[in-house]
Amino acid sequence: DTGVSQDPRHKITKRGQNVTFRCDPISEHNRLYWYRQTLGQGPEFLTYFQNEAQLEKSRLLSDRFSAERPKGSFSTLEIQRTEQGDSAMYLCASSLTTGSSYNEQFFGPGTRLTVL
Amino acid sequence: AQSVTQLDSQVPVFEEAPVELRCNYSSSVSVYLFWYVQYPNQGLQLLLKYLSGSTLVESINGFEAEFNKSQTSFHLRKPSVHISDTAEYFCAVSVGFQKLVFGTGTRLLVSP
Numbered sequence: 001d002t003g004v005s006q007d008p009r010h011k012i013t014k015r016g017q018n019v020t021f022r023c024d025p026i027s028e029h030n031r032l033y034w035y036r037q038t039l040g041q042g043p044e045f046l047t048y049f050q051n052e053a054q055l056e057k058s059r060l061l062s063d064r065f066s067a068e069r070p071k072g073s074f075s076t077l078e079i080q081r082t083e084q085g086d087s088a089m090y091l092c093a094s095s096l097t098t099g100s101s102y103n104e105q106f107f108g109p110g111t112r113l114t115v116l
Numbered sequence: 117a118q119s120v121t122q123l124d125s126q127v128p129v130f131e132e133a134p135v136e137l138r139c140n141y142s143s144s145v146s147v148y149l150f151w152y153v154q155y156p157n158q159g160l161q162l163l164l165k166y167l168s169g170s171t172l173v174e175s176i177n178g179f180e181a182e183f184n185k186s187q188t189s190f191h192l193r194k195p196s197v198h199i200s201d202t203a204e205y206f207c208a209v210s211v212g213f214q215k216l217v218f219g220t221g222t223r224l225l226v227s228p
Binding site: 004033035040041042043044045048056091093095097101102103104105107108109110 | 120122125148152158159160161162165167206208213214215216217218219220221
């Protein structure tokens, strides 16, 4: 078990460009979450998947943001036409959720996005 | 909607002194409560959680937190801190076992 991995760890882009981040959850974890953390703030929920189904999206997730988890394993988060306000740390977490019992969310190291 | 307030953005303390990091939450329904820790250049790690039962929960490295429903608080305490406890601490709530709602974090700075 290598934990949750995210790629790339750092991304610098120019305003208006598209970027895509990847998250590989812990093997067999059925839930995958995306959060965004800006400087001086706590992580904010963006969206989550159970297997390949996207079950909830935050209103923070504008139309420029799209997330997928096509085979219920890894996930991608794409930001189109990036803006300087998109600069943040993008965190991915996964959990193995069965029934109504609690299962810990394990976080990846994050992808730090800087939009110039 | 749920919200979490961590009033102290930074708490400086000397090694071996006690510390309390405050967390208050707001919710119209029952919530589950968590403390996460983020060490420098590392990802978020779960420190402790309250799901049900005893209102006092403990971590393996000496931290404890007490759920107080009447005061809607979940303060984190440690009787004697170490240099290695220097980190950012986030309080979080969850309705059901789904998304987490985090506070803004408290940076604990332990000096010799």
